[in-house]
Amino acid sequence: MGAHSSSLSLSTANITTDYSSLFPRKSKPKPKPNPNSTFSPTIEINLLKPTCSFISQNSCLNNSTCPSSKIVPLRCAKVGFMETQEGSTSKSIIEFHSIDEELVQKIVYDALVWCSLHGLVVGDKSVQRSGAVPGVGMVHAPFALLPATFPESHWNLACEVAPIFNELVDRVSLDGKFLQDSLSRTKKVDVFTSRLLDIHSKMLEINKFEDIRLGLHRSDYMLDEETKSLLQIELNTISASFPGLSCVISELHRSLLKHYGEHLALDSKRIPTNAAANQFAEALARAWSEYNNPRAVVMVVVQPQEHNMYDQHWLCAILKEKYNVTAIRKTLAEIDEEGELLPDGTLLVDHQAIAVAYFRAGYAPTDFPSEAEWRARLLVEQSLAIKCPSISYHLAGTKKIQQELAKPNVLERFLDNKEDTAKLRKCFAGLWSLDESDIIKRAIERPELFVMKPQREGGGNNIYGDDVKENLLRLQREGSEEDAAYILMQRIFPAVSPALLVRNGICHKDHAISELGIYSAYLRNKDKVIINDKSGYLVRTKVASSNEGGVAAGFAVLDSVYLN
């Protein structure tokens, strides 16, 4: 472990938490209300004495989060409101005051209009074709009405480490043996990782080397209330979502605070500029330019049904408008069908040369329903196209590698600068493999302090509470290799704050936790680092469920940062 001793941070932790994403891709730890919270909420709402006389025209969208919802007709039938989880933070020391409810209703209405006019939209899963045809079945993206507060010092740290993580990923990606060795036990029990490793092995065998390397990453953090530290949840090296919509939500919040900030005592200038979409588009454009074939295009590798397509379209729109670079969209199955490798290594898909293959699919086992998709993934990797990510960048972002890098003296193998390694370590949560017997013993004794995370991506599979103990005991009894499919992580206890979460036109007052993601872009060509910088940010805010140990039903919403 790094500079933060796990035993220190864990010994003071006494409340279990619970968390997962609405857009279920990556798994997260989950919090529950913290009685010692000092993480001041931006919004003060009297949740103990609900005065919300508002509204819903719709039934509860998410039964798991609104067992106590009060739904009454909305005046003007404009905007819906509901209370969820009322009283769940009765222990909170935060003194909530009421925001004028009519004001909230106005802000929600304005926000919904703003989303509609400014492309803060997603496909509505309940509408046919909404995942395939743009322009039909749109609904506003779920959003927090106001930005989430983060202390500036932690924000600065998260920004500072972004280029260091970029560099780390690049260095790790070059160490094929480290990747293969670290994942060798996982390979035996996790078919998905095994197939990725096979592709990686093939590339090692043919000495495939990527001169031009492009990373579009997002490092996710939570503020741990116990240790007052910013702890990394995971580093996404493939398909980091929402670089497009994150900028739009920041603009929404800035616009709302411009008009209502005075009433709320909030200053729109404290929402940091969010350049994620512009900078990701720029990185794609510059990678395209390095590829140096004016007739080649950027290929976005997509899922056949993509309700988050508008997030992707924002990047491609900027790519076209600002850089005049054309993007095409192809599924892995289409790439298998239409793809062709020329003798010189050029990847053609539907007769078009591909300069950059930008993966917004291919991160989960479900993206590979047949051999066709695996053939496509291999074809892309074998080609000269710039992969974002390459197979080695992809592997460098796995949980197992995250855990290996957290071991003592491992970072130093990849990074020379001691300041840099110290900064990274500051952000490392406790991470262990299941062959560390002292930690297993401790986790069986105090399971509430740990999360068991499967190496496999896809979200929603984390194990909490007594289930940690039971699973560890079972694995010990069975003595199987299955333990290699998991890592253990320190359980993080984020601050719980009141929030107004708007989904499907309905505003929910609730207690919520927030996760900060920092986007960063990395581009190099041989020895020349062309881009290495943070690009922007995303906050996802979610009901702090008291459903400990279970998998919270999705209700994360897009959010932005308010610095204090």
Next chain:
Amino acid sequence: MGAHSSSLSLSTANITTDYSSLFPRKSKPKPKPNPNSTFSPTIEINLLKPTCSFISQNSCLNNSTCPSSKIVPLRCAKVGFMETQEGSTSKSIIEFHSIDEELVQKIVYDALVWCSLHGLVVGDKSVQRSGAVPGVGMVHAPFALLPATFPESHWNLACEVAPIFNELVDRVSLDGKFLQDSLSRTKKVDVFTSRLLDIHSKMLEINKFEDIRLGLHRSDYMLDEETKSLLQIELNTISASFPGLSCVISELHRSLLKHYGEHLALDSKRIPTNAAANQFAEALARAWSEYNNPRAVVMVVVQPQEHNMYDQHWLCAILKEKYNVTAIRKTLAEIDEEGELLPDGTLLVDHQAIAVAYFRAGYAPTDFPSEAEWRARLLVEQSLAIKCPSISYHLAGTKKIQQELAKPNVLERFLDNKEDTAKLRKCFAGLWSLDESDIIKRAIERPELFVMKPQREGGGNNIYGDDVKENLLRLQREGSEEDAAYILMQRIFPAVSPALLVRNGICHKDHAISELGIYSAYLRNKDKVIINDKSGYLVRTKVASSNEGGVAAGFAVLDSVYLN
């Protein structure tokens, strides 16, 4: 009649036409393909030999327009295409060439994405709450893929007459006796007009005079192929729709031509700047400013369900962003419930002083389901709030007044400038009341050259073809006053051009006709004219149905202008 003799223009007309709006508010004449058309189409598509190998994932949305549709699965399941009315212009002298269909598919996809990201949206009637709650159940507004060609000379004329029509409306509105007298027979047979006249009478009785008068108008035109003249269909003085979305569709076309113009031999610079939204918002803001109460708001009078709300929201967003003027939305029923007239004439609604009442409802009998709505309309009229429109502006825009103004020497009662009256007359189609026996005789002989239009608004009630004859004969037999409920209008034969109409994510190749609307704003305070100018434009394009005499099922789409 005016400078254009009706007998001349009618005697050369030999093809019947048919037209109505998708957004059924105002009734229109309807065309059918014209074998002598010389109005060159912008788009050249081989419709006689359909090579379109594209797509629909959806069933036909509009059965009446696609009896011959070919629907085959779309590659990539991205965008749908269908052929409608194929071969319907087989007599056309225009030589269609093929646009590359893959290119069309790309442009359609890009256009759909563009709509989604830039707020070119409407509520999807098939989704619950989409007419009441912003941000839910959105679908791209139906649009023409490329702008409609208009000759620059006609465009210039339409722009030139806009301020003259504004002035005319204002002058006519001041002549209460003219309005009452002209509509006296209509009053007996049309309950809706009668109620409006009652309000008008009450205002005359109390000598109510509006110092500040605001008009946000749209004058609609079609190019008559027979006479090569631009003929006015109607002048909308109440609730002129699409000032918001018309600007966005112009931007869409400009963006598409920027990227694809070279392939299509079209120049984005030939799409005129469209400032309708900005200028209507400015007019509202300046009217608000003339009202001179910083705490007062603009009230948009809306229908309880409004699927075109985003068009309205665009105006209000600009009003807020650019002029920091707040708008509220109220239905007539809400105004009745929450409205209050202070002794000084101030209109309060929900305790807020109303500076401007901007009607986007109240133009059709269906907007007044009970006495409550009529009480609200009267309340607003009695108040000091600036009405857009006032009752007299509203009446000045009725078809009967349009017809009265077209009589010889009537324009001269209101306008001094001979050049101005001559310009207006150029745009007048033949218009007659049903007490002109020689015209009735002629219409019974040649019904295909006339349209019978009910005075009542609401659209879809125009009478064409043999039905004109039958109805006129019936009215003669019955000798009732019912004839006063109608006017007769020269039937206009607009050019038919091939077009690509996109609705609900599906592109239809078809033959279409276009109607040009010119927005104009007028604001005066006592003797001072503050604004009198054209503001922008809208084109609505619609399948040229061969269903002669019937009411075409709605399939008008938003379009913009390409000057040639």
